[in-house]
Amino acid sequence: MDELRVALAERSYPIRIGAALIDEPAHFAATVKGRAAIVTSDRIAPLLLARLRATLQHARVPAIEILLPDGEAATTWETLNLVYNALLAERCDRGTTLIALGGGVVGDITGFAAATYQRGIPFIQVPTTLLAQVDSSVGGKTAINHPLGKNMIGAFYQPVLVLADTDTLATLPEREFRAGVAEVVKYGFIYDAVFLEWLENHLDALMRREPRALAHAIRRSCEIKAEIVAQDERESGVRAWLNLGHTFGHAIEAGLGYGQWLHGEAVAAGMVLAAELSVSMGLLQPAEARRVRDLVTRAGLPARAPDLGAARYLELMRVDKKAQGGAIRYVLLKRLGEACLDAVPDDTVSALLVRLTRA
Amino acid sequence: MDELRVALAERSYPIRIGAALIDEPAHFAATVKGRAAIVTSDRIAPLLLARLRATLQHARVPAIEILLPDGEAATTWETLNLVYNALLAERCDRGTTLIALGGGVVGDITGFAAATYQRGIPFIQVPTTLLAQVDSSVGGKTAINHPLGKNMIGAFYQPVLVLADTDTLATLPEREFRAGVAEVVKYGFIYDAVFLEWLENHLDALMRREPRALAHAIRRSCEIKAEIVAQDERESGVRAWLNLGHTFGHAIEAGLGYGQWLHGEAVAAGMVLAAELSVSMGLLQPAEARRVRDLVTRAGLPARAPDLGAARYLELMRVDKKAQGGAIRYVLLKRLGEACLDAVPDDTVSALLVRLTRA
Numbered sequence: 001m002d003e004l005r006v007a008l009a010e011r012s013y014p015i016r017i018g019a020a021l022i023d024e025p026a027h028f029a030a031t032v033k034g035r036a037a038i039v040t041s042d043r044i045a046p047l048l049l050a051r052l053r054a055t056l057q058h059a060r061v062p063a064i065e066i067l068l069p070d071g072e073a074a075t076t077w078e079t080l081n082l083v084y085n086a087l088l089a090e091r092c093d094r095g096t097t098l099i100a101l102g103g104g105v106v107g108d109i110t111g112f113a114a115a116t117y118q119r120g121i122p123f124i125q126v127p128t129t130l131l132a133q134v135d136s137s138v139g140g141k142t143a144i145n146h147p148l149g150k151n152m153i154g155a156f157y158q159p160v161l162v163l164a165d166t167d168t169l170a171t172l173p174e175r176e177f178r179a180g181v182a183e184v185v186k187y188g189f190i191y192d193a194v195f196l197e198w199l200e201n202h203l204d205a206l207m208r209r210e211p212r213a214l215a216h217a218i219r220r221s222c223e224i225k226a227e228i229v230a231q232d233e234r235e236s237g238v239r240a241w242l243n244l245g246h247t248f249g250h251a252i253e254a255g256l257g258y259g260q261w262l263h264g265e266a267v268a269a270g271m272v273l274a275a276e277l278s279v280s281m282g283l284l285q286p287a288e289a290r291r292v293r294d295l296v297t298r299a300g301l302p303a304r305a306p307d308l309g310a311a312r313y314l315e316l317m318r319v320d321k322k323a324q325g326g327a328i329r330y331v332l333l334k335r336l337g338e339a340c341l342d343a344v345p346d347d348t349v350s351a352l353l354v355r356l357t358r359a
Numbered sequence: 360m361d362e363l364r365v366a367l368a369e370r371s372y373p374i375r376i377g378a379a380l381i382d383e384p385a386h387f388a389a390t391v392k393g394r395a396a397i398v399t400s401d402r403i404a405p406l407l408l409a410r411l412r413a414t415l416q417h418a419r420v421p422a423i424e425i426l427l428p429d430g431e432a433a434t435t436w437e438t439l440n441l442v443y444n445a446l447l448a449e450r451c452d453r454g455t456t457l458i459a460l461g462g463g464v465v466g467d468i469t470g471f472a473a474a475t476y477q478r479g480i481p482f483i484q485v486p487t488t489l490l491a492q493v494d495s496s497v498g499g500k501t502a503i504n505h506p507l508g509k510n511m512i513g514a515f516y517q518p519v520l521v522l523a524d525t526d527t528l529a530t531l532p533e534r535e536f537r538a539g540v541a542e543v544v545k546y547g548f549i550y551d552a553v554f555l556e557w558l559e560n561h562l563d564a565l566m567r568r569e570p571r572a573l574a575h576a577i578r579r580s581c582e583i584k585a586e587i588v589a590q591d592e593r594e595s596g597v598r599a600w601l602n603l604g605h606t607f608g609h610a611i612e613a614g615l616g617y618g619q620w621l622h623g624e625a626v627a628a629g630m631v632l633a634a635e636l637s638v639s640m641g642l643l644q645p646a647e648a649r650r651v652r653d654l655v656t657r658a659g660l661p662a663r664a665p666d667l668g669a670a671r672y673l674e675l676m677r678v679d680k681k682a683q684g685g686a687i688r689y690v691l692l693k694r695l696g697e698a699c700l701d702a703v704p705d706d707t708v709s710a711l712l713v714r715l716t717r718a
Contacts, residue, residue, distance in 0.1 A: 081436075088508050088511060089507065115514060116471075116513060116514055118511060119501075119513045120515060142478075146443055148448065149447050152476070152477060153443060153475050155475055155479065
């Protein structure tokens with residue numbers, strides 16, 4: 001087992017990474033003071049709930065269980081209320097620790113429930129997707145959707161412990177696993193050329209989900225995100241780098257209709273566009289952009305974005321960024337391992353989209 | 360104008376106390392960075408909204424207005440959602456500052472909306488009841504009710520500014536004003552014998568709502584609450600002192616049916632019982648308990664609790680404290696100006712209730 005300590009603002013907590021962590025009672029015995037409430041989804045419960053239940057029994061931690069419907073569409077007030085209802089029906093007090101067993105949706109809802117139940121109770125994250133392990137483990141973002149906007153209601157709230165158990169990834173569908181790899185390679189592109197090289201050398205082991213390769217990739221991704229988030233608490237603005245490929249990616253998701261491409265797939269194609277745009281802007285060498293494209297392709301991710309028409313792309317990207325104030329600022333690459341943020345003339349973006357998207 | 364600085368945990372903010380503060384554009388011009396959203400209630404809007412609107416116009420702060428239904432029964436998710444809906448419909452971003460213009464209910468909902476809209480936006484409190492000025496201004500408690508429990512969903516979240524405008528109390532119904540005075544005298548009983556003496560000497564001016572008496576009473580109440588809350592961040596447990604009279608008070612409210620007695624009225628009768636109980640336990644002199652009773656009476660508050668039957672009182676108090684683990688711990692007075700927390704045999708409490716409650 002590997003341990004990484006995330007120290008942000010007022011609170012610090014460990015991220016433990018390794019195989020079979022959810023089978024070790026010590027993690028829970030040492031962290032849960034009173035009762036536990038496991039929050040999980042219809043999809044994850046048949047795969048992992050019995051194992052976690054047995055571990056808590058060994059740890060002598062009394063636990064209730066709360067099942068939520070699966071999927072992004074379930075990230076609503078109604079689903080959140082299932083958690084509140086269960087906690088109140090069982091008369092859970094502030095000594096109760098929530099355990100989020102699942103992917104991003106379960107983590108988001110459970111985190112927000114923990115932030116707001118009786119003005120805040122502890123929660124443990126057990127992310128069961130690669131995306132949740134490398135993205136949601138750091139940063140303390142919790143949220144639910146509102147009918148008028150995604151992730152509009154939420155809080156910053158840190159877990160007391162994250163257990164990134166590489167075993168739980170074994171049952172992840174291949175397409176979802178690949179989508180998680182998109183976020184992993186992103187950390188190499190924006191922040192760490194050494195990690196990028198490691199990924200180029202170990203991508204096959206990673207795609208075979210070998211525990212050692214997984215553990216390193218998860219650890220380094222969480223470390224990089226923690227460093228970036230900590231820097232941004234000092235207002236450096238570097239947090240925006242985490243959105244490499246996301247401006248194009250959101251346009252792809254919205255343009256095709258949400259759910260057609262997975263978020264990670266759209267981000268992958270978006271990162272290739274961002275790299276090529278960086279070449280157009282004279283920042284990156286063509287050979288470097290090729291390394292971005294090659295790694296994305298080797299990970300089984302789409303390197304070519306769909307042809308929505310350049311005008312439609314620009315329109316969608318403008319809506320996405322409206323809140324930040326008008327002009328679209330792109331995350332670009334200065335070199336492999338370092339990003340930057342810049343405005344780009346619409347003509348340049350259009351020319352790129354005409355050249356690189358696929359009908 | 361008087362200013363008190365509250366420094367808690369990560370954030371500090373000023374409480375400004377005085378007359379006609381809501382007419383001064385400078386408070387808002389200096390604090391609101393982007394747009395403002397005034398949240399107020401059906402009851403307060405006709406009394407104060409036009410004044411605040413004019414002030415914001417002078418300050419050149421663009422503002423939207425959000426009206427909520429009045430009253431404790433409105434402290435629900437549905438009412439909170441009126442705030443979210445309006446903010447989203449107007450495309451308010453993180454640069455928006457919420458302004459809570461109203462009593463405790465408006466403050467609770469607005470504070471929780473600020474804590475959770477886009478993971479946190481700034482809010483200004485303009486409390487318009489004495490209770491909200493001396494109680495909600497300090498401590499950062501925000502909450503909504505859940506059908507299964509009061510104040511069960513919420514967050515700790517600090518305002519960026521509190522404006523306690525003594526003018527706004529002019530329109531407060533007499534009964535509500537008195538209920539606020541109950542909390543003011545409480546601060547004297549539990550923490551500050553000098554303030555208690557000041558209250559005994561200036562109660563008539565305070566009851567006539569003379570601005571100077573009001574300003575001193577509000578300032579000293581907020582100071583005491585801030586000191587107690589700050590001490591409790593160091594785990595001294597002193598925060599429980601703020602509940603003097605509340606254990607009996609909650610039993611009175613629940614026993615008579617919520618809404619029969621105002622919270623402050625129930626707390627007033629509860630403080631008299633707590634003082635007499637302190638005499639029974641050999642902590643307080645009978646003459647000191649008489650001073651508690653006299654001040655409560657002079658403030659036009661009920662000094663005698665209703666006769667619910669001693670057994671019913673004990674039952675209700677046990678339910679109220681269930682979350683804290685079984686035995687009822689009472690806030691007692693060691694002397695005037697210092698409280699303590701202790702368990703008391705049921706027999707002693709019963710004997711007191713038989714002797715002092717009124718059929």
